[in-house]
Amino acid sequence: MITKTKRAAAVIAALFMILTILMIYPFGLSAHAAAYAVWPTEPKFKNITTYFDAARNTNDVSGYHNGIDIEADGGSNIYAAVGGKVVAAEWMDAYGYTVIIQHPDLGVYTFYAHASQVLTSAGAQVKQGDVIGKVGSTGNSSGNHLHFGICDSLQAGWPARTYYDPMSYFAYSDNSGSGNTPAESPKTDCGCSEEYAGEYTTKGVVTYLNMRADHNTSSAVIGEIPAGAEFRVTRGNGEWAHVEYNGKSGFASMAYMEKKADLKSEIKIENVTAPEGNLDKGKTFSIKGNITSNLVITKVYGGVYFRSGEATSQCAEAAPNTIKYDLSTYFDKNIAFNALNDGEYTYKIVAEDKSGASVELVKTDFTIGSSAPKEVLGDLNSDGKLNxxxxxxxxxxxxxxxxxxxxxxxxxxxxxxxxxxxxxxxxxxxxxxxxxxx
Ligand SMILES: [Zn+2]
Ligand SMILES: [Zn+2]
Incomplete structure (x- = not known):
């Protein structure tokens, strides 16, 4: 039920202009005390892809939309729009994982469908703004979104007529005010422990680490953590961890992550060609080397230095931000050995990675030209002869x-x-x- 329309913007703008009005009485709904609600997804998600269709109340088939679809990232929070009593938090076929909350004082139910995860249970009393689930695409859904609806009755436990338009029933706030701050961590009884909590990065991951809806590989993929990115683990069981990355929450396999405090750099270089011995003046030299690390390589620098240590103009620096770096892509093109004057030089390449380690990967001595002085045993005054x-x-x-x-x-x-x-x-x-x- 997702059609990518952008007409939500104008409606949302209009809604927020009336935020100072705490109570509204939409036409035809005066029997219910309309209320001040919090937006049921994270505030940044405001795109309504499918609106409510009032025809549903006369023609009760699913082709007439009984709620609104709010496009939102998989794994992002679903909030209780208004406080009430949870009457269902379970799998409901086409609705996927669904939470239904009863609001006796308003005479209505709010329902939240297609969740990747429900984080409450039937019988629970929830406050406005409590996290009750995570956005997903379960049931009859073609992409991550929250299907949010309001109805006045249930039939065999399912939302039933009369339905109300969620856009006109409530005045919404952004759920950022005091008192409505959502709980810090999900309330689940999965047995995970906080002993695994901390800052982590990926391990042995080349592209990205999947964020999933639950503690197993058969659950939906709800996000991606790029290789080398840093993310937070709140709880874990040694095999799966509750992860937070870039504002999203989900689960990821602990086999592919490493706690930052435990980071050990395994930075190395292979297939090296480096200048050694004597090179003729004006000759080119092709440097090569494939640098790899288990962590993201943040900086590579080096080139030609005078033997005394000062860098010549033939040096380069790069910030690869990947776990592989090939010196021939940039360094070889920017270090011109044929521009060096006669003299004694040192060639070196240094790389740094996310652990903070700085490793000298290559260091060779070479000379240019034939006039380079040679050390002779016993020639203490360096005049080229013994006397x-x-x-x-x-x-x-x-x-x-x-x-x-x-x-x-x-x-x-x-x-x-x-x-x-x-x-x-x-x-x-x-x-x-x-x-x-x-
Ligand atoms: Zn929908
Ligand atoms: Zn867990």
Whole structure:
């Protein structure tokens, strides 16, 4: 019973202009005290796709609509428009899951059909604005909506003539005022416990995690949680959880979710090509790498740095917001190795994901051109040859006269590669100089 008409807007606008009037007496209904009601769905859902048809009261067949259809997201709240006594909260064939509330002081019943879930039970006393169910598309329905009706009698437990137009019977408020705030969590006896409550994200999900109407895979899909999105779990039983995402409530399998506090990043890179050794100046180089993570990759950055650590102009940064990222899509096109001047460089790629982890995935050293200086063992003054000035330099260091050795000088001094610089290195250096200058 859904036809996508948008004519509701004008009617709703007119209705809300009279919100300050708490009581209205629609024509022909003076026998009933009309009342101030709350809108039976979440306030953002105002599109009426099918209106009430008064002909139903003379020709009682389902082709004449006995209520209004309010288009609303599956799993969103259904509120008691007015307080009263629940007389039915059950499966009712073509109506699907349905709640019927009796309002003795008004002489009418309100009924709420096609729910994905009923959250009250027959005999319960509900207050105006209480959550009594969740919107769905059960029974004879072609999409998520609330079929909301008002009638003055029941026949064998079913809504029956006379029906009233819900749009003119009540003056509505948005159910956001004090006193009408809906209960925080659904009142169900499913046995789920709050020990699972917390902020979660998806686990092992590539596209989206289904939100369902109940704790099983045979219940209707009422929404989707995108891979990597964060959502709230209010209760769970280890296998199924009550989830809230983007204003919707439903159920989702706990096999595909992970509590945020437990997040461990499994970020990694495969199929890497990275520059190493010596590259000729002006030559191109294609970098590759497929980054994956169990969590959404929030940032990838890196490229070419001078060996001292400062970034060159050949760097890039991306915010993939997916669980996969291919460096060849953007980094390879934006890092121009053929634009690098002669020198010593470091190439590195760093990725961050939703856990907050920042991981250096690739780090290689390379040089451009042939003039890159080479370290020679014993060449303490970096003049490219071994001679007596190197001996003098090492001697003054060992004797404590020169305490200002650089890291490079220290490494060049460790002639016997034993990790320390001492008198044995000086002996070895003297031999090497004799040999080099012979
Ligand atoms: Zn309907
Ligand atoms: Zn449960």
């Amino acid at each position: 007596v000035t190197d001996i003098v330099a090492l001697q003054s260091y060992i004797l404590g006269k020169n305490k200002e050795f650089t890291k490079e000088q220290y490494l060049a001094s460790d002639m016997n590669k034993d990790g320390t610089v001492d008198i044995f290195d000086l002996t070895a250096l003297k031999k090497a100089v004799v040999k080099a200058t012979a």
